[in-house]
Amino acid sequence: MDTRTEEAVGLLRRLVATPSVSRDEARTGDLLHAFLAERGAAPERLHNNVWARSAGFDPARPTLLLNSHHDTVRPAASYTRDPYDPAVEGDRLYGLGSNDAGASVVALAETFLAFRSRPLPFNLVLALTAEEECMGERGIRALLPVLGPIDMALVGEPTGMQAAAGERGLVVLDCTARGRSGHAARNEGINALYIALDDIARLRTFRFERESALLGPVGIAVTQIEAGTQHNVVPDVCRFVADIRTTDAYTNEETVEILRRAIRSEAVPRSTRIRAAAVADDHPLMRAARAAGRRTFVSPTTSDRTLMPFPTLKMGPGESERSHTADEYVCLSEIAEGIAVYETYIEKLASEL
Secondary structure, X not given: OOHHHHHHHHHHHHHHOOOOXXXXXXXXHHHXXXXXXXXOOOOEEEOOEEEEEOOOOOOOOOEEEEEEEOOEOOOOOOOOOOOOXXXXXXXXXXXXXXXXXXXXXXXXXXXXXXXXXXXXXXXXXXXXXXXXXXXXXXXXXXXXXXXXXXXXXXXXXOOOOOEEEEEOEEXXXXXXXXXXXXXXXXXXXXOHHHHHXXXXXXXXXXXXXXXXXXXXXXXXXXXXXXXXXXXXXXXXXXXXXXXXXXXXXXXXXXXXXXXXXXXXXXEEEOXXXXXXXXXXXXXXXXXXXXXXXXXXXXXXXXXXXXXXXXXXXXXXXXXXXXXXXXXOEEEHHHHHHHHXXXXXXXXXXXXXX
16 A cells, blocks of 8 residues: 555544534544645645645636535444444454545545645635534535636546536425315315326326436436325315436426426426536546546436536445445555546646646
């Protein structure tokens, strides 16, 4: 293991040993701030977000954001080992947040430190943020206005160091069908459940006119339904929930309005801020990914990139299928590969600008 990988693994073990469930990341924020300060990076902090700018930061140059998150979900009940014990067994480092997204945090930190004083055609900003797992208000949403103009970003999430060129957005619709109650035996009233069923059937087969070249069609799935109080009363209200996976073919607001016009039920979005992300194939981020030998794909999972209003590529060490699982782990070799690929990627991106 080389010195920088050894340093990254040491930091990751300290992070894993320090609980950092979303909205309670102060102690890992302290760790990361101290780590960067000890290495002369002059870090700053907002809430539990820690960030630093490259030396010689020049507002006239474009800025690349290096971002990952140090918060975690709560440990699954089926853990067979201590989720906060960063045990190393062979090539595996176990522990909550090791894969999602501690490995990306430490690999990006090492990459930033390696490049922060080197001449590049762009500035670097390293942002190690909180509340990603809950899309909270004190995470990247709070930090972005403080960072100033950002032109593009590399977001660290477990992707096997392949480049996620896009990911769908998310809108959850709370739908309410309204009828009129009556006695079931006399077939009175207007059955809200039947109205809802007609609307669900409509959503099941609904197709939007436009389709994203990268992300494909908008995805619609009805996932919950509730109606009725007793067997002999026609229900006057039926509520159901629709999970809408949006694309860059429409804004989230446009998607909601189109679906509202398609059904009789009221449809209220819980939020429209989780937007689809897609990088154009000819963008320097994509050209650099191909030059670095990275395979590109569309990610099935969402991340903080959906909150970023600029071109963003998602790439990091570890594997997505390990995220949020019991006995989570990342491989030491994946961390070493992550640092090496990130550095190659920065060099390729510099040659593309």
